[in-house]
Each structure stands twice: as C-alpha cells, then as structure tokens.
Amino acid sequence: MTAEWWRDAVIYQIYPRSFADSTGDGYGDLPGSITKLDYLAKLGVDAVWFSPFYRSPMADAGYDVADYMDIDPMFGSLEDAQRLIAEAHARGLRVVVDLVPNHTSDEHAWFQAAIAAPPGSPEREYYLFRDGAGENGELPPNNWKSVFGGRGWTRLTAPDGTPEQWYLHLFDVKQPDLDWSSEKVRSGFDDVLRFWLDRGVDGFRIDVAHSLVKAEGLPDWDEEQSMLDGQSGPMWDQDGVHEVYRRWRRILDSYDGDRSLVAEAWVPDPTRLAMYLRPDEMHTAFNFEFLDCRWDAAEYRATISATRAADRAVGAPTTWVLSNHDVVRHASRFGLADPGASHEGIGVRDEQPDNVIGLRRARAASLMMLGLPGSAYLYQGEELGLPEHTTLPDDLRQDPTWVRSGFTRVGRDGCRIPMPWTADEPGLGFSPTGATWLPQPEAYRGLAADRQVDVPGSTWSLYRGALAARKRLDLGRGEIAWVDAPDHIVAFDNGAVRVMTNVLGAPVPLPSGYAVLLSSVDIDGDELPTDATVWLTAI
Template sequence: MTPDALPTDAVAHRPDTDGQWWRHAVIYQVYPRSFADASGDGIGDLPGVTAHLDHLVELGVDAVWLSPFYRSPQADAGYDVADYRDVDPLFGTLADADALIARAHDLGLRVVVDLVPNHTSDEHVWFRAALAAGPGSPERARYLFREGRGEHGELPPNNWESIFGGPAWTRTTDPDGTPGQWYLHLFDSKQPDLDWQNPEVRAEFEDVLRFWLDRGVDGFRVDVAHGMVKAPGLPDWDGHVAMIDGADDTDAVTGSGNRGPMFDQDGVHEIYRAWRRVLDTYDGDRAMVAEAWVEPLSRLARYVRPDEMHQAFNFAFLAAGWHAPSLRRVITASFAANDAVGAPTTWVMSNHDVVRHASRLGLADPTHRPNGIGHDDEQPDATLGLHRARAATLLMLGLPGSAYLYQGEELGLPDHTALDDDLRQDPAYARTGGAERGRDGCRVPLPWDGDAPALGFSPTGASWLPQPEGWADLALDRQRGRAGSTYELYREALRLRRAERLGSGGLQWLTEPAGEHVLAFRNGDVDVVANLGQTDVPLPAHLHVLLASGPVAGAVLPAGTTVWLRAS
C-alpha cells in the first residue's frame, strides 16, 4: 500500500491470469424484436441489428448476445421454438443470421445466441408427432406425458404450477374426442417440456449446438439451465415455483432462486458436461452461460465447474437491490464460490425478464422486484431511479469478472410503467389474470433518434409496443457527445474498464470510507466507492477521481453516487 492509498481489509478475489475472453468480457444483450426494425413492420429484425452493430463497437462492449430469433409462433416472444435451425420470418432469414455473425466478427464482436432446451413450441414437429402417435409411443417419450389422477384421469398428474401462473399441466384430446393424457409445461401451455432422460433429446440438442457452432457463433446463453431434469417420479410439492421473496444471510441467499423438484436437479450437470465436450472440439474459446436462478451461490457454482458451463448469471447480485450489506455479502460469497471452481463471476443488473434497474431502484423499497409495473401500481421516482441506476452500474463494472448489459440501459431507459394493459403480450399477464403485469415494460423498442417516427426504431413509425412519453430526450442522438449523459458515462466506464483491466483484476475490501451504506473496494490500481446512503460521505482529498456516476465536488461523495478513484 502506498502512503496515499486507502487502507485495505480482506482480499475477496485475486487477479485472474487466464486469458479466455469470456472471463472478463462485457456482453450486450440484444432483444431482436425491440432493437431496430429494418423492414418497417414494427418488429425488430436481424438486418436491423446488423445495421446498428457499430453502436455496440462505439459503446465499447466485447460481445453481443441475441435473444431467440428462431422459427416460432411467438407465444412467448420466441422462447417457444418450433425450429432450432431456422430464422423466423419476423426476424429475417438464415442468410441474415450469417450476415450478422460475419459483420460482428469483422467489427471485433463475438456473438452469443440463445438456446432454449427445457421446452419446445407445441408447433414443433416433434410435439405434433407426439400428439398424433398417442400414449406409449417413442414420439411421446420425447416429452413428459403422463396419465391423470382421479377416477377418470381428470386431475393433473401432480400439483405443480406454471411459472406463468395456473397449472403446469394441460390435458390432450384423443382423436375420438375423448380426454387423453396430460403433458407438462413449466411455462405456457404452448411450451411443452422435453424429457431429458431420453437419449434422442440429448442427441438432437448436441446436433443443434454443432449447427450454430459451424455457422460461427461464439457461444450460447442457455435458457432455464436449471430446469431440464425433474425429480424422479415428478412428486407433488407444497411450495410455489415462482422465485421466492425474502433473504437469508446463509451463503448470501437473496431469495432469487427457483425451488422445487422441477429445478436444480443433479442430472442437469451430465448434460452440460456433454455439451462442454462438443464446444471443446471447436477453436476460438466457445462459451456457455447459464440462466440458472439457483441459490445458494455455492450450489450455483456447480454449473461452472471446469468441465461444465463457462459462466452463470449472478442473479443474487441483481436481487440484492439497493442495500450495501446485502451487496457486500453477495459479492464476497460469489467470489468464494466461483473461485473455488476456477470460474469467473458474471454480473448482471437488467435483462428482458426483469423490471429495468432504472425503475426498480426508484421504488420506495429499492430491493423489491415486482414482475412488471402497471399504470395503477406504485410508480418509481424516475430521477432517483436513474441516479441510483448509474451508481449501481458503475459499481458493477468496477467488479472483476464478466458483465452483461441489457439493450437500452446505456441510455438510462426506465420500464414503460404506464403501458396500457390491453397492449400487453406477456403470457404471464394473461395466465395470472393480470395479477402479474409481466415483462412487456422492459421490452419496449429502443429510441435511436429523438425526432424520428417511433424514435428511429422503425422507418415507418410502426412499433409493436408504444414508447412512453419522455423517451425522445433519452434517444441515442440526444445523448451522444453530451457531457454527463448516461450514454457517455457507459462509454467512459467501458473504456476505463478495458484500459485498467478491471475485468481480470482482483478485489480487496477497503476499510475507508466506512459506513453501513458504503461499499468500497480496490481492483488493481482503482478504488471503487459507492455511497448507497442518503447522506454525503467524506472522501480523502488526495485521491484523483477517474469517473463518477454523478457530480462530485471536492472531497465529498454525494448520496446515491459511485466513484472510481486513484491515488494522486
């Protein structure tokens, strides 16, 4: 420690000397239907993404993750896949996908695509064949068909509930019109779960991996990575399959894990070991990231053991909200768990499934995670939410490891919290009878040009969801080059993160500045201090400010602000 440096405490993580890109990358999630519409039909498409890849290069990210663009009836915005080897006409063609991958690589960006292996669409050729073939057939053995309970099979095979609301079982109708077997769907009824005990299912998805690897993709984000294997016998469960609220200090549990016999079964790890063997036959450090809502963190780390996945989203960090003690516990426990298996920690604050953090952090309880916000719900304080969101992002980008950004967060976009309920398309809204507003609010098309129709999203002004009032001032063209804008904050943060090698750095907690609402740590030569309280915190005057999430005057860190510092 130099004489001018802040005093340090415990070392939570040592620098990462391994060179694989995915260990320290910043990856940008593109939700294709809402990114950019080249065709003018009001729905974003792959040519629209390709035309705006230069934005990602200018922003400074390392890779792009594309949410599903496969052929699909769109019952769940493409997460109901009918053909894993083709592009839905809504988004373009297979040639458009090839062009996007090639252009991204030309620009130095890696490409990660979504893989949805827990379930297919009910319009997938396999499920249609299963319905036609009937009970006991090899076609039905690819899915989880079961006889019903009750005198006439009129009751579901067990009491499981869908994450989207309602029962997790739907009964079929036999060709003669009589009621038949039931099939499992942890999500919508148009998303039947596959039976991953079936070797044919496993072989099919290994072939799908090769199909896209051969086309040049650099990796896969695996949807519901913790849900493919169910407990033997599909036993009843007295709990609820939705994410559990509440917190626990044990292993930094935040309540962000899915629980029950349908999740986090040991058998999923056999699948990922097989997939890892496939990826390892390709050059270029191909990678997988798990969408696994699993706690405790020591359990999540099992997904990123050396022969399985490369990354797993740290949803405990997202769920900790605006609470310094919880964040410190999660960060410390995350490094302990992941370092034990030699894996990086993968940070995330927003995605297409959660209320944007610029809105969550503006709620009266900034640790609350509602499933959508409607016009008659509590409305976030937009100014406070953005102020905190900028601070939270600077905290996240100062941490060692990899980080994911969700499209539009670099513009400071909030959720559309006043969206007309008649326009909502999320199946969770319909299946819960409106009790859950769902995820449409975080999926509104991006504003590129504050003076253009649909704010530059579409050349015709069409937009599959309306953009809220006030978004014109958040458009990219209004923020580019404007000192202090959220866009320029992200650009500078990513530039410094790369220059200072923060992604491959270490983390040592600082003992000063101290306080219940302060997080302070050192990563390499940079000190990161976040003030999550409501009063100012003194800073040593001799430290040089590299970057701050908001105005910093003198040796004082204002409330709700994060700063990156270096000894003068």
Template structure:
C-alpha cells in the same frame, strides 16, 4: 482481455424485436441489428447476446421454439443470421445466441409427431407425457403449477373427442417440457449446438438452465412456481442437469475459438450455482443475487463476497448483471420507496417509481458493477438510462404472464419497449415507418441515442467511458480487496482503482491522496448520496 475472453468480457444483450426495425413492420429484426452493430462497437462492448430469433408462433416472444435451425420470418431468414455473425466478427464482436432447451413450441415437429404417435410411443418419450390421476384420469399427474400462472399440465383430446394423456409445461400451455432423461432429446440438442457452432457463434446463453431435469416420479410440490425466486422444488436445480452440461462442454470443445456457455439459472445458493461452473461444465452464470439485491450497502457487500468466493472455488469468474428482458429495468427498481424490491413487472396500479432518483442510483450501481472483476452483461437501453414503461395500457400487453395469471401480474412487457434512436423521428427512429410493436413512453424521447451519444455527462457516455477504462486498466481480470469506509459505503480496490459507492448514506469526504477518474454524477471533494466514484492514487 484475457485469452479466455469470456472471463472479463462486457456483453450486450439484444432483444431482437425491440432493438432496430429495418422493414417498417414495427418489429425489430436481424437486418436492423446488423445496421446498428457499429453502435455497439462505439459503446465498447466485447460481445453481443441475441435473445431468440428462431422460428416460433411467438406465444412467449420466441422462447417457444418451433425450429431451432430456422429464423422466424419476423426477424429475417437464415442468411441474415449468417450475415449478422460474419459482420459482428468483422467488427471484433463475438456473438452468443439463446438456447432454449427446457421446452419447445407445441408446433415443433417433435411435439406434433408425439401427438400423432400416441401413448407409449418413442415420440412421446421425448416429452413429459403422463396419464392423469383418478379412475378416469381427469386429474393432473401432480400439482405442479406454471411459472406464468395456472396449472402446469394440460390434457390432450384425441381426434375422436376422447380425453387423453396430460403433458407438462412449466411455462405456457404452448411450451411443452422435454424429457431430458431421453437419449433422443440429448442427441437432438447435440445437433442444434453443432448447427450454430458451424455457423460461427461464439457460444450460448442457456435459458432456464436449472430446469431441464425433474425429480424422479415427479412428486407433488406445495408451492407456487416462480422462475425468479431462486427457490427449490422437484423441477429446479436437480443434480442430473450437470451431466447434460458436461456433454455440451465436450461438444463446444470440439471447436476452436474458446466457445462459451452462460447459464440463466435462478439458484439462490451461491455454492449450488457454482456447481454449474466447474471446469468441465459451463463457463459463467448470471449473478441474479446481485441483480435481485435491494439498494443496500450491507446486502451488496455480502452478495459480492459470497458469490465471488463460491465462483473462485471452482475457478470461474463472477458474471454481473443488473437488468435483462425478464425483470423491471433497474432505473425503475431503484426508484421505488423500497429501492430494488420489484423484478416481476410494474403497471399503472402499482407504485410509480421516481425515475430521477432511480437513474441516479442506477448510474451508481452500474459503475459499482463495472468496477468488479469478472464479466458483465448490459441489457439494451440501460446505457441510455431507460426506465420501465409502467403505464402501458393493459389492452396492449402481450406477455403470457398477464393472461395466464388472469391479470394478477402485468408481466414483462414494460422492460421490452422498442429502443429510442432519434428524438424527433417517428417511433423515435426505431422503425422507418414509425411503427412500434409496443408504444414508447414520452420519457424515452429525451433519452434517445442521438440526444446522448458523446454528450458529456450523459448515461451513454458514462457507460462508454467506464467500459473503456475497465479494459484499459484490466479491472475485469483484476483482484478485489475490500476497503473499510463506513456502513453505507461499498468500497474496494481493484488493481489501480478504488471504487466507492455511497448507498443511501450522507455525503462523505473523499479520501485524501486520490484523484477522481470517473464518477456517476458530478463530485467535488465529497462523495454524494447514491453516487459511485472510481479513484486513483495521486
């Protein structure tokens, strides 16, 4: 790894409620994660990012934060978080925590104070409260909608029953948006950053980093909101966000150890996204164009070229990712008839993916990703080849998208299923009691950790070997050069390795003078359809 560790790190995302349950209540927790950290060391990753474990009423699985400086009892307490950071560091793992700055929970003390203080108060100015339109204020201040469906505004009612002001929530009704033009908000988050930096965290993943600043006047926008489409509008990717991240950069630079910021910013234009990565702002940003790509060779060549060029222009590495807690797992995306076409949930009424085909492509896509220069993120369970749970019963769904879209969109529960650790244990070893907050599909049994770890040919072993070779050969800090190999082949040299991915093409002979170092499936003298090989000159 380089001195700036985040430039070539492989970072593992833990979604805490679905990783490991220590107390038997069916929800993963921090003590459970601590007990499983050695698993991540064995896999070979450099760091771990934890999705939110803050105090929360859990209207949006913890992304509705009621206290940024407390751990929700569901996950443990603050001493568990401190022990987690300590233990990870002892094992050589760095720790990133999620920061959710666009909105709080409506149960946060700041919002409760704003409700009590009334219109025109300093407390209300921390959020986006507005009077309604029309003679009686009964119409929302503008026509914005929620990412989760429905209106983006909710009207308050005074204690005496009188209709009151409206507040903006781009997400759930219980997630009021903060007003980042307010200095009290900015100072408060300076404090949140320092609180966790003082605990020893190595950085932050910043939730919807492109949404904090809204256009002046909050103008109407005649398009349905969707977080994951990379679209524009007066609530996304406003230039004012960059002042916030320059301020945060100064805070992080007060601390030693090269603390880092990674942006979750669904910004479609690579040049616009690269603005977040200028030297005085963030360090990295997820390459969602890569995640969103169809299983198509020309698409991959184009996205890799354009995104790396944009990031290079500001001196930043590109950060590769194929799955996370918000999108359909890539095994199942790649198993659709239009492979890679869905990232917003699959349910029983949708096309059912061919997960055998999808896994073959997912393994190939992973070796393509891990062969590229830059950093990479792995979402828990993808190293096991887990598919989406596409037959989850509707009555068990918990994602607010399902409810606020009036059941039009199934939401993200299918990629958040508890991890299978032991094939023959209750709850597949996730919990000592066998309880799981969402049910695991039967297909997870054969994919459990104890069925794959150290097994030749398993997906887990492929991930481990790829991560080890990537570090050993310096691929994360390497230089990439394209290789012409045909329309259906994505091929490039990175240091001593030639990476070749056959995307939907006919099997083709491997180039002469090379030995296979690693492959996504067994190969002899040709590269099969939907396979990746890492080659080295003989």
C-alpha cells in the same frame, strides 16, 4: 480476441424484436440489428447476446421454439443470421445466441409427431407425457403449477374426442417440457449446438438452465412457481442436469475459438450455482443474487463476497448483471420507495417509481458493477438510462404471464419496449415507418441515443467511459480488496482503482491522495454524494 474472453467480457443483450426494425413493420429484425453494430462497437462492448430469433409462433416472444435451425420470418433469414455473425466478427464483437432447452413450442415437429402417435410410442419419449390421476385420469398427474400462473399440465384430446394423456409445461401451455432422460432429446440438441457452432457463434446463453431435469417420479410440490425468484423443488436444480452440461462442454471444446456457455439459473445458494461452473461444465452463470439486491450497502457487500468466493472455489469468474428482458429495468427498480425491492413487472395500478432518483441510483450501481472483476451483461437501453414503461395499457400486453395469472401480474412487457434511437423521428427512429410493436413512453424521447452519444455527462458517455477504463486497466481480470468505510459505503480496490459507492447515506469525504477517474454524478468538492459511485486512482 483474447483467450478465455468470457472471463472479463462485457456482453450486450439484444432483444431483437425491440432493437431496430429495418422493414417498417414495427418489429425489430436481424438486418436492423446489423445497422447498429457500429453503435455497439463504439460503446465498447466485447460481445452481443441475441434473445431467440428462431422460427416460433411467438406465444412467449420466441422462447417457444418451433425450429432451432431456422430463423423466424419476423426477424429475417438464415442468410441474415450468417451475415450478422460475420459483420459482428468484423468489428471485433463476439456473438452469443439463446438456447431454449427446457421446452419447445407445441408446433415443433417433435411435439406434433408425439401427439399424432399413441401413448407409449417412441415419438412420445421426447416430452413428459403422463397418465392422469383420479378414477378416469381426469386429474393432472401431480399438482405442479406453471411459472406463468395456473396449473402446469394440459390434457390431450384424441381426434375422436376421447380424453387422453397429460403433458407438462412449466411455462405456457404452448411450451411442452422436454424429457431430458431421453437420448433422442440429448442427441437432438447435440445437433442444434453443432449447427450454430458451425456457423461461427461464440457461445450460448442457456435459458432456465436449472430446469431441464425433474426429480424421479415427479412428486407433488405445493409452492407457487415464479421464474424470477430463487427456485427450489423437484422441478429445479436437480443434480442430473450437470450430466447434460458436461456433454455440451465436450462439444464446445471440440471447436476452435474458445466457445462458451452462460447459464440462466435462478439458484439462490451460491455454492449450488457454482456447481454449474465446474471446469467441465458451464463457463459462466448470471449472478442473479446481485441483480436481486436491494439498494443496500450491506447487502451488496455480502452478495459480492459470497458469490465471488463460491465461484473462485471452482475457478470460474463471477458474471454481474443488473437488468434483462425478464425484470424491471434497474433505473425504475431503484426508484421505488423500497429501492430494488421488486423485479416483477410494474403496471399503472402499482406504485410508480421515481425515475429521476432511480436513474441516479442506476448509474451508481452500474459504475459499481463495472468496477468489479469478472464479466458483465448489459441489457439494451440501460446505457441510455431507460426506465420501465409502467403505464402500458393493459389491452396492449403480450406477455403470457398477464393472461395466465388471471390478469393479476402484468408481466415483462414494460422492459421490452422498442429502443429510442432518434428523438425527433416517428417511433423515435426505431422503424422507418414509425411503427412500434409496443408504444414507447414519452420519457424515452429525451433519452434517445442521438441525444446522448458523445454528449458529456450523458448515461451513454458514462458507460462508454467506464468500459474503456475497465479494459485499459484490466479490471475484469483483477481482484478486489475491501476498504474500511462507513456502513453505507461499498468500497473496494481493484488493482489501481478504488471504487466507492454511497448507498442512501450522507456524503462522505473522498480519501486524500486520490484523483477522480470516473463518477456517476458531478463531483463538486471533495465529498462523495448520496447515491453516487466514484472511481479513484492514486495521485
């Protein structure tokens, strides 16, 4: 395993409840994930990132943590987690786990102790409790809104029925925000980090990393909140958050084995995002500006240039990503009439994407992304070309966004559908009983893993070939040089490889003196077709 592995690693995101079910209850679990590690090693990824598997009431799919040092029975046990880490390491795969530091579950011991204690007590120092406004405290302390919809404050009621203080929750009502000005919170999370580092994890993905610290005085902010947009305001990207990450970096640096931190920070300004990547803070941060690009060549060139320049200024690699558990899968996003225009969930009443065109563009985008220097994250199933489930029945939705938005935003369930492993088995091989916690669309059958692994021309084989060539040619540690090309072509050299992506434009001649190494579509002749990417090497 190489030093500073995070600089060029390709990391595969596992959403545990939807990856592989070993028990037959319809929910994925850690033993199920262990059975698929050989699949991931064969694909050629360097590491796996697990979305939360901690003990939780599952009000927000595990991002409402009741105990950071235990595994929810849905997923298995601490022994299963320890075995998973060992089994992954035995295959040369590093393990990154999710850390959720902005909020806990309202069932966490800290919150339960806080609400059992009176206002002003030491137990309440863990969370953002405030007296209400208005004549009798009947109004919220400020006008902040929840990312999931509705107001961001909920009022407590004392055991005798007396209205009490309010607590802040930028997300669901069952996810109270922690008060990161409290040393109790800071030292508590020191313990959480050490707990998992001692068990051998190689890094942490930090959930909403830009949200921990709120502006002094919690001033009003009139804008609606959305988790999946570049965020500004007194609850996001406050300078005080960097002190937290410097503290965490010192803890990670005290361990052997090159442990790492990756930030989920929806910060639209590349120079602000780069602040999280200074040498004594995070190691990497998701490049959501890249994920947010429309299918537009000029937008890609500008975003790649701006984000790489900002990251180089602090000595950090750029971390590319196209899909995850919070956004519409890019195989569907790129099939919209305005391709890539929205990453919000798509429901049956919305414009339905053309998934054939979307997959063609998704393959091209993925091959372009994997040709860029830096690290990259893949979301489970994108190597199969899975689309969003855009016709999921409303009565099956579980994302709190659906309810809290007044049933106006369908939320993220469509990208969290259980994986299709075997086309001809019940539940497409996800579960030994065929049970699935959300239904799989019929389109998944033809895209099942057993229909694609080692099949020439399949999306799985494209990913495997790209990951192998990327590693062999050291593209992750390379540098890009832009190549003159028509406006609809994204073209750059990375070491010995020339990458060319045709975005929506007419076919263009391939340059003479080059041979095709990889292509997202079959190349018939000497032209790069529309909505296609090619990797070329000099003859």
